[in-house]
Amino acid sequence: MESNQNDYHISFFRPTTVQAKWNRNLAIKLILIWAVAVFGFHFLLKAIEKPTPEAAYLNYKEVWGNVMMDNASTAELQSFAHSSLSVLGKVFVSSEEKAVLSNALSWTTFQLADSAQKELIFEQVVEFEKLKSEITSISDPDYIGAKNKISQLVSPILGLENNDPRKNIVSISLVSSDLKEFNAENKDAFPAIMTKYLIHNQSFLTDFKFLGFPFHYFYSAVFLLILFVFLCWIYCVRVDAMNLKLDIEE
């Protein structure tokens, strides 16, 4: 980094000694690898991403028009309920958004039920809500019993298969006051919630699996860290080698 021993000048980009040039070149190479690996990869990820909807979103889009017009068939209403449940089961959803989705689900369930089932659903949901406000633990046997009862009654109505994880969400998502009407405000808010939670930025880098991971996830969570350690290791080895070669005693 020094031009000579008389003017004592240091500049990373204008090295004048063999050692300084060597060190500069090594540093630039490693930093370039580092920058491309971290930022280059993410620019690439951004450049090739495509908004990709989940199956639940496509199903919702297909039936939404008829649901809005109140002329959806049973299969369409079931599909709509499934889509609502798909979002209700996500952990990120805020409580305001959950309220909208619960309204959609409760109303759809009521639409699908016959008059005898309607009465039963209403009674059981009211009873469950009462229990929910009273219990101190979710392991309360009465609470569990009431929850299972609703699930057993509503799951066939909604056409949920036995192994569907959404079965576990039905009971706690139904709201007695929402059963009879899907209110206009919630109808307006519904499409934005579905778009927000059911469309994702995907590409072949996110869809390709590596060691069980989505590739991009593996790349950032595992590979980059290995690369960082390797870059540091190679730097130390090369500097040691240079010091030995040039007979530099630090």
Next chain:
Amino acid sequence: MKKLLLPLILLLSPSLLFAAGASTQLEGGFKVGPAIILITILCVFVLVGIFFRAKDTADFYAAGRGISRVGSGMAIASNWMSAASFLGMAAIMYGSGYHGLAYVVGWTGGYVLLLILMAGQIRKYGKYTAADFIGDRYYSQTLRAVGAIIAILISISYCVGQFGGIGLMFKWILGIDYTFAVILGGGVVLLYTLISGMLGVTKNMQIQYVIIIISFIIPLFILTAKFDYFWVLPQIGYGSVVTDIVSGVNLSEATQMFNALGHEYAIVPSPEFAMPWDTATGQSFFQWMAIAFSLMVGTAGLPHVIQRFYVVPKARDARWSVVWGLFFICILYWSAPAYSAFGKILSANPEVGKLAKDAIVVYTAQLGNINPLIVGLLAAGGVSAAFSTVSGLLVAGSSAFAHDLYVKIISPNSSPKRQLLMARIATIIMAIIVTAIALLKLGLIAQLVAVAFSLAGCTIFPIFLLGIWWSDSNKQGAIAGLIAGGLVSLIAITYFVASAKGVELPYATFITKWLGAWYFAWIGAPLAIIVNIIVSKLTPTTPLEIRKFLVLNVHS
């Protein structure tokens, strides 16, 4: 030392075995097992601190420069692996999915910059503190004072998140109120730092590293084995957990697998957890890049990290200690995302309710039905992580005050005994300030710590980078650069605090978007460098003796 530690551990073992039978609750209540483990570990720390305590100022500041490379690497890792790494990273990923990986990448990638651009040169410069370097390199007592004040501010900002983490774990273990937990935890860590000084701290850091990493990894082996994933290397095995979250787990796939609350191990498809900058998380591509960059430059500018290079015997040791340190750090960073992934599935049932994100590591172990004693060890590991970092930060902050402000500026003729006293007074004052701020609960642990990184990235990083690599960077340039970086920091932090307290400032939406408190260094650091270069070019050149020192001592 070993003779004393062994009987202590044996003495406490029966209580630990007894405690193993005690049940663990998700929230509230005094937890016997975890409490005994925590107390045992703290006793070991204090004993080690007493046996290796600082005997004079040289010991207090730089541990006598007698620490080996691997030992120093462990100390770097322990010093680094704070509550933000142990608790905060998993919390961010649990709450924001792939966005959280910006923290993982930022906090490790910065070490490459630190090593290539600074570590060896800093050691060769041969100073005790960051402010020492700034004052000498820029031949200005004013800059030394400003450097010291910035170092103190960074230490305080960094400590706030740590105290929050200590408070959360004390609250969880002891079943006490958060406010009291923060005060109690703060008091214990202060006492420990005062007793030990940096020599004790360095020895302790090596022990702390072992405790932190063991306590963090054991539950992961158990979780991966229990839920039928590749348990031999859980850092890879959890990849299938991430894929399961993306594609969903049906009830039929989860036979006989339940969380601690009796819910099936099942989840609806949730690609938002793993997909980049997903709208569901409310995070953008710009934020990912800005956070990663800010954390990287911040890493290379943190006074307590830089200070670790003063405690190795040679520049070569400083370089290799970074390699070891980063490797040790990565062991934890490869593991942390696994907690967020398991946490996601195990808390997927809405009945689990809203969990405190910063404690998700512990909740995940609990929900995974892991033995209460191991969960207790995990929580104690979280406390250890915060302790090891806080003690390093308090030493860095108090060194900045006592060494750089008091000795170099206020009272140059003070005795070593008085210097040590001033360092200890500064430690107490800092601990009180940090406790008060931590009680305000301004954000998540990782986010609060990220503020310190951006502050360091805007101020210390540019001044060190140019100070080492460009001899024409002069006093005026450094002052101008500091003003530019400082202004960006001030604006960002002011808007952050105002927003957290519900105060509406003009252009708040624009400022908080582009100058977020966790990532304002993305613009602050380059700006400070550019301003430093321009002003240095326009003003008289650096004195000959400084340039000579750089050539002969730092770059030869």
